[in-house]
Amino acid sequence: MTIGVVIGESKPTEVTAQSSRPLSVGEYVIIDSQDGRLLGLVERSAVSSEALANVRNFDEAVESKEVAEINSRDKNYKVKIGILGFLDKLKKGHVTIPAVPPLPGTSILEATQEDLGMIFAPSGTEWTRVGSLLRNSEIESRINVNKIVSRHLAILAMTGMGKSNLVSLIAKHVASLNGTLVIFDYHNDYELLDVSKMNYMLAKINPRLLPADKLAEVIELRENADKQQRVLRESLTESVRQAKEFWASLEENVSSFGRMTKGYADSASRVLDKIDDAKHRFSDILDPDCGDPVDLIKEGRVNVLNIAELSERQANAGLAYYLQEILQHRKEAVWEKKGKSQRQGHKFLAPVFTIIEEAHVFIPKGEHTDTKYWASKVAREGRKFGMGLGVVSQRPRNIDPNVLSQMGSLAIMKIVQDDDQQQIASAAESLSKDLLSQLSSLNIGDAVLIGQWVNLPSIVHIDEVKTKRSGSDLDAVSEWIQADRFKGIAKESTQGFVQKDLLLD
Ligand SMILES: Nc1ncnc2c1ncn2[C@@H]1O[C@H](COP(=O)(O)OP(=O)(O)O)[C@@H](O)[C@H]1O
Numbered sequence: 001m002t003i004g005v006v007i008g009e010s011k012p013t014e015v016t017a018q019s020s021r022p023l024s025v026g027e028y029v030i031i032d033s034q035d036g037r038l039l040g041l042v043e044r045s046a047v048s049s050e051a052l053a054n055v056r057n058f059d060e061a062v063e064s065k066e067v068a069e070i071n072s073r074d075k076n077y078k079v080k081i082g083i084l085g086f087l088d089k090l091k092k093g094h095v096t097i098p099a100v101p102p103l104p105g106t107s108i109l110e111a112t113q114e115d116l117g118m119i120f121a122p123s124g125t126e127w128t129r130v131g132s133l134l135r136n137s138e139i140e141s142r143i144n145v146n147k148i149v150s151r152h153l154a155i156l157a158m159t160g161m162g163k164s165n166l167v168s169l170i171a172k173h174v175a176s177l178n179g180t181l182v183i184f185d186y187h188n189d190y191e192l193l194d195v196s197k198m199n200y201m202l203a204k205i206n207p208r209l210l211p212a213d214k215l216a217e218v219i220e221l222r223e224n225a226d227k228q229q230r231v232l233r234e235s236l237t238e239s240v241r242q243a244k245e246f247w248a249s250l251e252e253n254v255s256s257f258g259r260m261t262k263g264y265a266d267s268a269s270r271v272l273d274k275i276d277d278a279k280h281r282f283s284d285i286l287d288p289d290c291g292d293p294v295d296l297i298k299e300g301r302v303n304v305l306n307i308a309e310l311s312e313r314q315a316n317a318g319l320a321y322y323l324q325e326i327l328q329h330r331k332e333a334v335w336e337k338k339g340k341s342q343r344q345g346h347k348f349l350a351p352v353f354t355i356i357e358e359a360h361v362f363i364p365k366g367e368h369t370d371t372k373y374w375a376s377k378v379a380r381e382g383r384k385f386g387m388g389l390g391v392v393s394q395r396p397r398n399i400d401p402n403v404l405s406q407m408g409s410l411a412i413m414k415i416v417q418d419d420d421q422q423q424i425a426s427a428a429e430s431l432s433k434d435l436l437s438q439l440s441s442l443n444i445g446d447a448v449l450i451g452q453w454v455n456l457p458s459i460v461h462i463d464e465v466k467t468k469r470s471g472s473d474l475d476a477v478s479e480w481i482q483a484d485r486f487k488g489i490a491k492e493s494t495q496g497f498v499q500k501d502l503l504l505d
């Protein structure tokens, strides 16, 4: 059906059209050009009325309104349409922009389900549904899972806009494919995730396996406490690592180093305090008898590693360890397949996808962290070894730009801060100015999908994962009402108690 006609000046990348009805920004249309059918995206849409254009006062406005209503030619619907490429090429995943601009007079047609379905919802096992197009809601939106495992993913948005919901959706799909997913869960958002193949656990750190400087971080020695650092370094000997009682043996070495080395008694006693403190405060996490923490990760499962109990420095050391080990296992698995590996019996024989929540904390801009070192390595080498990285953050401006620019696919939800938008724009070349300007007006669950996991940049509404209960905004008012009611009950019972006491007196 013809819904408009190209007017004015055309370019190979955009046309202006007069339409028969107001078109929505973000709506897809077909431009029936002389060289073939083109897919277009409505980028700007304006309506004006001849009669109501130069109104000077209220009475005139009322009269003009009546004139406008009876005159079918009064309204002017003008749209700017960006050209995305030839339709038949796009259906095959290729973007080809015409060399010659569409001629004025070219018809604009409504895009059919068939036209759009092949582009936004291709078939094949690697494509999975994440939602539907925001403006053409009858069209499914699917993403290519292979591309996120091989070329990485960033999910960026303000808090509460649906990042974790999208992660949950991806997790469900990975589970249905028997894939291995590792989510580093910093806010305990995924404990209630409803997938059959879930392996939920507290992240562990085995102090035996850490180099001395990492152990110093984990037990929270100050970085500039050089003497304490030295005490720990000298005390963490191979025999301590092998000892049956790791902590006792380490403490013994620290004490004797303090006694034997002139000027180190105070430092040693401080290190002992720190060890004692860490042993008690972090007994769930710092576990010398847990074996290799990587063995807790199960293949073919959605592994949720709760790192909520860890301090930032501990989480950092933990994450770096996991990333390093998984990458190493994957390398060896690939080498083994090629008959080049020395070691046998390693884990992770199939690709692994890892997701880091609060990525700006662990992969910060302008600052070294171990996690950042290993995440960059995974971003660079992951493709060769089948290890994907997903970074999730509400503060894109604070993520290391190098890592961000290596993320081959992006889901961006509502973001209003200008410097966040700029950072994303410089990391993702396919994010046009028009899409960028949409970001602040998106609603919860709406996302701009760009990069290799989609055939074309698109604005979609992500499906809600209904079963997930955590992560949603806390309902303070009803909790207060509840608490108040309990207070009443508590008061009554204590009053009863007091009175009984008085009676007894
Ligand atoms: N696609 C969606 N459709 C509808 N509601 C959503 C969607 N995504 C998220 N929500 C709602 O918003 C809340 C916060 O989402 P969440 O994914 O936890 O946000 P974030 O991780 O960005 O802070 C969810 O509990 C849910 O109620």
Ligand SMILES: [Mg+2]
Binding pocket: 163, 164, 165, 189, 471
């Ligand atoms: Mg979240």
